[in-house]
Amino acid sequence: MQPFVLSRPKTLAEAAELARASSQDSALRAGGIDLIDRMKEGLEAPARLIELRWLGDAEATMRALGPEGEGVQIGALVTLAQLAAHEGFGEAHAALRQAAGSxxxxxxxxxxxxxxxxxxxxxxxxxxxADLVCLKKGGTACLAVGGENKFHAILGGGPSFIVHPSTLACALTALDAQVEIRGPEPRTLPIAELFVTPKQDAKREHALQPGxxxxxAILPKPAAEQRSGYAAVxxxxxxDWPLAEAAVKLSLQSGVMTDVRVVLGHVAPIPWRSREAEAVLEGKPPSEALFAEAAKAALAGAKPLRDNAYKIPLAQGLLREVLHRVAGVPLPE
Ligand SMILES: Cc1cc2nc3c(=O)[nH]c(=O)nc-3n(C[C@H](O)[C@H](O)[C@H](O)COP(=O)(O)OP(=O)(O)OC[C@H]3O[C@@H](n4cnc5c(N)ncnc54)[C@H](O)[C@@H]3O)c2cc1C
Known part of the structure; x- marks a missing residue:
């Protein structure tokens, strides 16, 4: 690993300015799990790491976890362990607690x-x-296409077939979270707009600009009778990493499901919202037959590569299981 300078800004403005001024040669460090792995693997050698964990008390928002109006705010420095243990998440936001804990x-x-x-x-x-120049590193092809592709995308792939690695992204997308970004132009986005498809830009996975x-993240006020759930295989x-994930949010009122969100993880280059499955479920009473139909609809557009067709029945079964759990319909024997 190359030597680097460690900067410890005390304010967010200072951190953002440092990141902007040295954008070609620096990286923000939070927990460091992924960043340090990438540096050890020889993928990157930033000359400066900008430590976010030393931000002073004035940046309490970065560590906040609790009510925000009638919703919930989760600071970017909140750890997965804190999320998994947070008792303030009721049934409405259970998907996030379950995802973080898994x-x-x-x-x-x-x-x-x-x-x-x-x-x-x-x-x-x-x-x-480090020695392979795939599409994401400026090469001309996604090496998974003609190579070993057991863990790659079956939905939304091309030209790159990575799967999005974030488990929290799957749950937060199902919960309609927003993300707040500070920099030269502060902005708040629906979380789905944070993620970049390979068709938009094969070299990146998110829409943050340097600096x-x-x-x-902010979870909106939950709908009446909202419940949610997450599971991975x-x-x-x-x-281990998931082969497939499913997160579901819905409201169950007067015996019918409304405001349904279905999101699959580790099957596509972004958290994969299935509007097809949502359309099958919306406004109907929950049942085993309907869940099977929704699971079929969710994977109808799958285009597996040589080694990963197994993900289709796997993701279908997982989605059915989560739907049963969230809607309170017992699983068949
Ligand atoms: C064995 C193993 C199994 C794993 N299984 C899973 C799994 O099942 N699901 C899953 O989701 N992950 C899994 N991971 C990955 C792990 O959860 C991530 O590496 C970790 O969550 C990254 O968080 P971090 O705070 O350490 O990020 P860092 O490594 O500090 O940062 C990651 C990237 O985000 C940037 N960054 C960080 N914070 C900010 C910010 N606030 N603003 C702008 N940029 C920022 C950094 O510059 C860096 O590029 C696994 C890892 C291992 C080693």
Whole structure:
């Protein structure tokens, strides 16, 4: 690993200005789990790391976790462990607590932050190999297409077939979160607009500009009778990355489902909102037959590569399971 300078700004404005002024040669560091991995793997060698964890008390928003009006604010420096243990999330926001508690390992969850989790880079083995020049690193092709593609995208792929790595992104998209960004032009975006598809720009996964810092996520006021849930399937149940994830939010009023959100993770280059599945479910009473129809609709557009067609029945089964749990319909024997 190359030597680097560690800067410890005390204010967000100072951190953003440092990042803007040295954008070609610096990186913001939160928990450091992904960034330091990338540096150790030889993918990047920034001359300066800008430490976000030393920001002073004036930047309490970055660490806040609690009510914001009738919604919830989550500072970018809140750790996954804090999210997983947060008792303020009721049934309405259970998907986020479950997602945070399922990601990575207890040690990683103690250091990894909301901001870093959303902005981490893909785990594709071709991208992560320092000697390979894939599309994301300025090459001409996604090496997964003709290579080993067991863990790659089945939905929304092309020209790159990475899967988005963030577990929190899947749950926060289902919960209609917004993200607040500070920099030269402060802005707030629906979280779906934070993510960049490979068709928009194959070299990046998020829309932050140099000098911009993600400050917090905000969950809107939940609808009446809102409930949500998340689940993942992994090859081994700990210390592993998901093969597929599903997050669902809905309101159950007078026996019908409304305001339904269905989001799949680790199947596409962005958290994959399935409007097709939502349309099947919206305004109907929950049932096993309807969940099967929604799961089929969610994967109808899948285009698997050579090694990953298994993800279709896997994601369908997972989505059905989460729908059963969230809607309170017992799973069939
Ligand atoms: C064995 C293993 C299993 C894992 N399993 C999972 C899993 O199941 N699900 C999952 O989601 N992740 C998983 N991870 C990844 C891990 O959760 C992420 O690396 C971690 O969440 C990144 O957060 P961080 O705070 O350490 O980010 P950092 O490494 O500090 O930052 C990541 C990136 O975000 C940028 N950044 C950070 N904060 C900000 C900010 N506020 N504003 C602007 N830019 C910012 C940094 O510059 C950097 O580019 C796993 C990792 C390992 C090693």
């Amino acid at each position: 990601a990575a390992t207890p040690t990683i969850r103690n250091a990894a932050t909301l901001g870093g989790n959303l902005l981490q880079r893909p785990r594709c083995w071709y991208f992560r190999h 911009e810092v993600l400050v917090r 992994k090859e081994k149940q700990s210390h």
